[in-house]
Amino acid sequence: MTPLFLASFHGCVEVVRLLLHFGAKPDVLHNDGSRALLVASHHGHVEIVDCLLNAASAVDVQQKDGSTALHLASAGGHVAVVRLLLSARADTTQHQTSGKTALCWAALNGHVEVVSLLLEAGPENHKPHRERCMDPRLAAWQGRVEEATALSQAEHEKALALEVASAAGHTEVVCLLREAGADKRFRPLEAFAVRHMAFFFKTAKKLCA
Known part of the structure; x- marks a missing residue:
């Protein structure tokens, strides 16, 4: 796990900003295919999602089960995160491997x-x-x-x-x-x-x- 991934997971927005400022790459893969944007979206960390999108994180990237950030935010009912992802042109038609x-x-x-x-x-x-x-x-x-x-x-x-x-x-x-x-x-x-x-x-x- 990268420091950016861990900071995104735990909602440490100032740490995320600092890491991005010093050149941390937003789309480094974790073992299950997850990335910082995916875990931040899953946990509803709005400010972190905003930071990662501004750092050009890929909005429609999928983990191994086909989940995107939009899947995870929608499943959790994180309205503000969903708004951000849609404003970044997230694809609403992408399917998980389960078809959802x-x-x-x-x-x-x-x-x-x-x-x-x-x-x-x-x-x-x-x-x-x-x-x-x-x-x-x-x-x-x-x-x-x-x-x-x-x-x-x-x-x-x-x-x-x-x-x-x-x-x-x-x-x-x-x-x-x-x-x-x-x-x-x-x-x-x-x-x-x-x-x-x-x-x-x-x-x-x-x-x-």
Whole structure:
């Protein structure tokens, strides 16, 4: 373990600042693939996360189980850390090796505000998607492969989050996800079909042009 890793783990913000000032590298690997940013995010150390991001720590780096800083902060309900990571353009769609996203963890643990932040930051709310449509099937029909893929994946992730929040009895999270259009009936096979439909229509349009 490096001094920076230990200081980040224990929340010693002044030590972290000092180490970074004297050239400590923020992304040195620990044995399990963890880094200073990951442990700081896991424990909700907001100021340390801010310091590490300002020192150009890689925001989407994964440990061996596929967890990112956003996964860990979302699972712990650390709202301020999640905000920082999202402002640094953390990828909301990354999966752990178990298949869980940050949204899934926030929903499972009943962290309403984190769920709201992640839904707002989801790919279906990004340009150019927001300026076109939010229905993956329509995007597929129009041959927009990348957009259809992103939107169908987002639908699947919301469906999974709705499923785990329902099972855990988190009523407020369930309501929030339903308001965002989550549908438990949307399954991976449907996401797969939407993507291939998009390829089909894109190819057909080229042939008919």
